[in-house]
Amino acid sequence: MSKDLPLLATAPVVRRDAARNREALLQAAAELIEACGVDDLTTEAVAARAGVGKGTVFRRFGSREGLMAALLNHREEEWQASVISGPPPLGPGAPPMERLLAFGTSRLRHHREQAALIEAAGSTWGENYAVLGFVSLHVRTLLSQLGVRGDLAYLATALVAPLGVPVLRQQIEHGGMSEEQVVAGWTDLARRVVRGAD
Amino acid sequence: MSKDLPLLATAPVVRRDAARNREALLQAAAELIEACGVDDLTTEAVAARAGVGKGTVFRRFGSREGLMAALLNHREEEWQASVISGPPPLGPGAPPMERLLAFGTSRLRHHREQAALIEAAGSTWGENYAVLGFVSLHVRTLLSQLGVRGDLAYLATALVAPLGVPVLRQQIEHGGMSEEQVVAGWTDLARRVVRGAD
DNA sequence: AATGAAAGCGGACCACGGTCCGTTTCGACC
């Protein structure tokens, strides 16, 4: 047989040692975070625990932030799965408005739980296409189902923005709001947006 | 005369050399940013150009981010002044709704202009009490004047959140929106919030 | 199994943010 055409169906072909090291690094990072917290995690320690050189960390993840983002991805996928195929009202099956409100609550909790990691991932996470895209597309879809008119792409991002980690921290840790108040506030916000302006 | 009572009217009494160095550092930083951009600015270079030791930078500003925040403060104060006492519709004198929309547009532009510095200031800026407080209080006041009912503190932060630098960058540089679209979107959002849910 | 080349690896090395502490400067009080 002739060789595969180079430009089509390019198999990524990850080398086995590379894959092994990747997993080892992720696990080492998770364990070290468990032990000493995100802030005190050094790339050298991760590399040492995984039994590889420091260069490998950067080859695999690009940066410390990239490593954090990779750790987050796992949790994020679980969350996305519960939106796509989990039980209602977060998952499909409930009326759109209930799904939207469930989304807000769930996303808020998710952000609160992963706050340390999200902050450590910094812009690598914030610019993560897949995540941002999924979240705002989901909201956009729900708004559409609710018959909302206007620039749905904008409204979606505007609804997602107040669920960001820095905003939540400001509100809860600095502004003295309880998590329940924030949930209630966001619910109110969502209702106003859906009700529309005309 | 007896000594001032220690607990009342505590004069900060800034030493003259300290004040001079502070100014020299701010100017040096501004000049260097002009020359080589925010990202390539090193604290050592700033110190050298100001003719002081590196330790002084940290003594005065706490961190590199603190230095950035101090630079921002100047611009921020100008902006706040234009809200407090500038010409309408941003300043006082216009109807509340017009002021609110002018606020959104102006704040968005301000964030876009100062984006590099704001990102470089990082959490030092994000946690800046004075700034966040002023902005959300202003919006809250306008909402109140508009007769909006509900958790005004929450709604204010929710209106401010989509004007954050990362959100704007996502929308404009990644999502293909124009600045005009974003302004239009925010205006729509504000109208929906003000219209209310009941 | 042998071969060869591309991908991966490791750890010395570098740059920069941040700390520390002995020395210098300021300015309040006499």
Place this chain on the structure above:
DNA sequence: GGTCGAAACGGACCGTGGTCCGCTTTCATT
């Protein structure tokens, strides 16, 4: 002007993120 304590200074020093390049491993091909 002299004295003195507090505040500020400077720059050597350290830790950590990130780079670089010569060596090793993998694996497709034969």
